[in-house]
Amino acid sequence: MNHLLRGHAPISDAGWEMLDQEARERLAPALAARKLVDFSGPFGWQYSATNLGRTAPLGSAPARGVSGAKREVLPLVEVRASFALPRDELRDADRGAADADLAELDKAAHEIATAENVAVFHGWTGASVGIAEASPHKRVALGETTEGYPGKVAGAVEELLCSGIAGPYGLALGRDQYRRVAETAEHGGYPLLDHLRQILDGPIVWAPGVKGAVVLSLRGGDFCLECGEDLSIGYDSHDAEVVRLYIEESFSFHVATPEAAIALGP
């Protein structure tokens, strides 16, 4: 048994399979960052820091005739979303109930996926610098209506090209912006979603947690999400009524090329 202590939970093998599958299905649509940035790992729970290849000077040397420098690393952060499930629901699932109430798990899955998106696209104070805050490009607001979306996305792509950043490009859209794009057909009935895809030559991703939108290059090597422990479900405690579990991961995020993305405000 590893640190997730799953063996201590009063959950059957079939129950764990159901919970893992439910979590995968709920996480996949919301993990926007993993659809757009480089991903490396997982390197395990004990993996603690990303190598940045840089050093910081040290004020003094321990002896005459030597000099020293301290390696700089980016520590991984641990993220956890806790939830509790009624034991009655797990028992019903073991009997074959297909409609077990896993709402708390679903909520936790959405929350941790959103947290990962925010850390990658907007940053997490003390943990990571996000793509939007690292970008040196001028931020343009998308606005309340979609009429200006094609022009602003095309403008962002052209600005990336001017900076020598090759495509294809991806677009992360916040919830409101995605809904507006998805429901809009332009003059002649052409879906706005398809028009934007043609401009980008890449994917448009629903990105809960993103404020506005981010256009970024998918050529690779610009944005790295490094994973220690990949998303996993662990056991916390239980009583006669509920089992308390959590979804957890550890990761670092590093922007190697700040100019390879442009944030579009809401």
Next chain:
Amino acid sequence: MGFDQYHEPPDELPQATRTFARMCASLTEEAEAIGWYEQRLAVESDPDALAIMRDAQGEEFKHFSMDLEFLLRRTPAWREVARGILFNSGDIVEHGEEAEAEAFEGGAHRGEEGSLGIGSERGGSR
């Protein structure tokens, strides 16, 4: 009734491993059936018989694919390798080498107990 899918005493195997072995055996049988129908179709000349065999082979395609999907869902590392190879154009062997390296060298912890085995989601979001 044979139990050839087990190479270890079944009583010592966990339930999940027995199910896994059954599905692997089923996958093999579906692949064999696809091959048999391919041979029969190659030599049959009666158009009605051909139509029936084509339909039957289509069923085997479905069965094989369902078995495979089941096994991939239960095996994150296999799923990761398959993701790098299946439905991609280009050099199959090259994709295989890259997918293997990614799954087992870059991601040696992907199949760890409790991991949901999600990894990168690049490639399926257009």
